[in-house]
Amino acid sequence: MKRRHMFKIFSAWLAGAVAPVSALAAAFPLQKTKAEWRKLVSPAAYAVLFEHGTERPGSSPLNAEKRPGTYVCVACNLPLFSSAHKYESGTGWPSFFQALPGALGTSTDYKLIYPRTEYHCSRCGGHHGHVFDDGPKPTGQRFCNNGVALAFVPEGQPRPALRT
Numbered sequence: 001m002k003r004r005h006m007f008k009i010f011s012a013w014l015a016g017a018v019a020p021v022s023a024l025a026a027a028f029p030l031q032k033t034k035a036e037w038r039k040l041v042s043p044a045a046y047a048v049l050f051e052h053g054t055e056r057p058g059s060s061p062l063n064a065e066k067r068p069g070t071y072v073c074v075a076c077n078l079p080l081f082s083s084a085h086k087y088e089s090g091t092g093w094p095s096f097f098q099a100l101p102g103a104l105g106t107s108t109d110y111k112l113i114y115p116r117t118e119y120h121c122s123r124c125g126g127h128h129g130h131v132f133d134d135g136p137k138p139t140g141q142r143f144c145n146n147g148v149a150l151a152f153v154p155e156g157q158p159r160p161a162l163r164t
Helices: 003-018 021-025 034-040 043-051
Strands: 069-073 079-082 104-112 114-121 127-132 142-145 150-154
Touching (some): 043 127, 104 127
16 A cells, blocks of 8 residues: 555544544534433443444344334434345344435544444434445445444334434
């Protein structure tokens, strides 16, 4: 790898590592303070959604969820994925090959030095996971989601109201 290319990657990683996440938060329609979010979600969900953490692979009960339904953001209740787009990726995290239209936004994450595409809820900005180009047809994408950041609503049951 050429030095100039390495320098660009390192500079971008360093900028991402020190850039305040709060600067991004202003872009999302649903605004809450850290204290308000902490009251609404579990500590594990808060760590993933608002501190960009990652749950242990294989730890989510949603890995085994096979019923038809909708996966919603646990913070704001925005529908993100249909169970029709869920598949077993073998990664240990709930995985989907397609999101619902308009549900997600993306940004570049340099936390592991090399760039990855992070995705977040388009309504509250909560971090959900990363998207990779190794998924099944028809999209070829794998949305690798932290299960603790999702809630499952079985088909036929009412979805929770969007949080305000």
